[in-house]
Amino acid sequence: MTLDRRDLLRAGLLAGGSLALPAAPALARARPMITHGVQSGEVYDGHALVWARADRPSRMLVDYSTRPDFKEGRTVKGPWLTPETDLTGRVQLTKMPAGKRVYYRVTLDDGRVRSAPEPGSFTTPPGEGRNVRFVWGGDMAGQGWGINEAFGGYRIFNAMADVQPDFFLCSGDWAYADSPLRETVTLPDGTIWRNVMTQEKAKVAETLEEYRGQFRYNLMDANLRAFNARVPMLYDWDDHEVRNNWYPEMIVHDRRYTEKNVRVLAERARRAVQEYVPITNRSTIYRKVSYGPLLDVFVLDMRSHRNRNTPNLETDGPGILGDEQTRWLIHGLRESKAVWKVIANSIPLGLTGAKGKDQDGVGNRDEGLPLGREREFAAILRDAWQHEVTGMVFLTAEVHYAAALYYDPAQAAFKDFAPFWEFIAGPLNAGTFRPTRFDSTFGPTTVFIKGAPRHGAGPADGAQFFGEVEIDCHTEELTVRLRDLQGAVLHTQTLTARP
Numbered sequence: 001m002t003l004d005r006r007d008l009l010r011a012g013l014l015a016g017g018s019l020a021l022p023a024a025p026a027l028a029r030a031r032p033m034i035t036h037g038v039q040s041g042e043v044y045d046g047h048a049l050v051w052a053r054a055d056r057p058s059r060m061l062v063d064y065s066t067r068p069d070f071k072e073g074r075t076v077k078g079p080w081l082t083p084e085t086d087l088t089g090r091v092q093l094t095k096m097p098a099g100k101r102v103y104y105r106v107t108l109d110d111g112r113v114r115s116a117p118e119p120g121s122f123t124t125p126p127g128e129g130r131n132v133r134f135v136w137g138g139d140m141a142g143q144g145w146g147i148n149e150a151f152g153g154y155r156i157f158n159a160m161a162d163v164q165p166d167f168f169l170c171s172g173d174w175a176y177a178d179s180p181l182r183e184t185v186t187l188p189d190g191t192i193w194r195n196v197m198t199q200e201k202a203k204v205a206e207t208l209e210e211y212r213g214q215f216r217y218n219l220m221d222a223n224l225r226a227f228n229a230r231v232p233m234l235y236d237w238d239d240h241e242v243r244n245n246w247y248p249e250m251i252v253h254d255r256r257y258t259e260k261n262v263r264v265l266a267e268r269a270r271r272a273v274q275e276y277v278p279i280t281n282r283s284t285i286y287r288k289v290s291y292g293p294l295l296d297v298f299v300l301d302m303r304s305h306r307n308r309n310t311p312n313l314e315t316d317g318p319g320i321l322g323d324e325q326t327r328w329l330i331h332g333l334r335e336s337k338a339v340w341k342v343i344a345n346s347i348p349l350g351l352t353g354a355k356g357k358d359q360d361g362v363g364n365r366d367e368g369l370p371l372g373r374e375r376e377f378a379a380i381l382r383d384a385w386q387h388e389v390t391g392m393v394f395l396t397a398e399v400h401y402a403a404a405l406y407y408d409p410a411q412a413a414f415k416d417f418a419p420f421w422e423f424i425a426g427p428l429n430a431g432t433f434r435p436t437r438f439d440s441t442f443g444p445t446t447v448f449i450k451g452a453p454r455h456g457a458g459p460a461d462g463a464q465f466f467g468e469v470e471i472d473c474h475t476e477e478l479t480v481r482l483r484d485l486q487g488a489v490l491h492t493q494t495l496t497a498r499p
Contacts, residue, residue: 412443
């Protein structure tokens with residue numbers, strides 16, 4: 001059944017509307033198309049978001065069911081997809097049972113004809129009696145490495161799909177808005193890497209349309225689209241969605257930019273995120289996602305509320321999370337009843353830059369008690385220790401290599417915390433870096449690390465990494481596996497939540 005005239009008038013698409021539909025019979029007969037596949041995300045508490053983008057103004061309709069034949073299913077009439085949101089839109093699904101695979105199909109209706117349906121599916125959080133498995137990583141199309149169809153595109157998503165995860169935790173830098181691509185890159189052996197090019201990827205992003213283009217670019221990859229259709233996303237951001245090492249008060253000193261105010265750039269980037277990522281439209285990016293009795297995920301925003309980058313040696317004042325987010329995390333960890341509390345931090349806790357330089361991360365190269373941004377995490381760790389919070393694990397990306405770090409108060413300058421682990425995975429399709437130095441304030445020991453054969457090595461060198469987490473529903477053990485581009489396991493660590 002097509003949409004009625006009142007629907008069209010409501011969307012402003014008939015007489016008097018600014019988006020009047022074409023009247024030519026040939027155009028009227030053409031079917032709308034979904035341009036960049038479908039995505040799902042924010043799957044918890046019986047809810048989920050389904051995303052799509054159209055090639056023209058049209059209404060988004062979603063059928064969903066726990067049966068692949070869609071019997072006993074439901075239909076949701078979603079929003080009109082208009083140029084105001086770059087023809088993107090999301091529909092929220094509700095009343096879904098725990099521990100089931102939900103099948104959905106998206107159809108577009110322009111008021112005259114409908115598109116072919118685009119199918120997808122996802123798994124809802126389990127109740128009792130089922131393991132939880134998810135993958136994580138970050139860093140896409142950075143350092144000049146984009147989609148190379150001769151290489152097989154973003155091949156790592158095939159390996160990630162083979163793990164059959166319940167969801168994908170995106171650890172940031174999902175788009176490199178400040179890293180233009182060139183059509184060709186000459187590799188050390190003389191062969192040529194050829195990037196798929198678009199107008200927006202040929203320069204740094206400044207306008208809203210250019211930021212939108214960063215996200216459209218990644219969705220050109222067939223491997224990623226197939227992955228998105230099967231695996232829901234839990235999204236976090238970091239700096240490169242806006243600009244390298246950004247903070248809200250930054251003024252850009254870079255001749256490539258005509259817009260120098262990072263607040264303006266960040267607002268445009270955030271809007272593009274809201275349009276192109278299946279994330280709840282809310283005032284904050286930080287949030288808790290409860291994934292059944294075994295797992296709570298605390299997604300941090302380590303960009304929007306930070307102070308300016310300095311040598312990071314302050315004894316008072318603001319930090320990297322801000323007071324409100326710090327209080328939220330402390331309270332959330334205390335109140336969590338889940339066996340495991342995964343903290344999704346887009347920057348490793350001990351990461352530092354060059355000595356004497358402004359620091360972008362939490363660490364500061366001072367080996368003593370917490371200073372600068374370290375003070376917020378010291379307060380979080382101390383409160384968790386005092387309230388006997390167990391099962392805390394940090395998962396991150398950012399540094400473009402894979403690592404497992406054990407934080408031990410016996411090795412730390414700051415002693416008021418229980419030992420914990422932090423695991424690093426990435427890049428997914430970007431340059432790979434050599435290992436960096438970690439600040440010793442919280443006592444990290446590097447148990448495993450694997451970087452690049454040379455700094456900035458690309459996907460052709462094979463040094464691309466993702467992480468897998470599996471929680472056993474019987475033993476309640478959490479196992480982390482760090483994997484490479486082919487899915488081979490490089491390191492395995494099994495943890496017990498309760499001492």
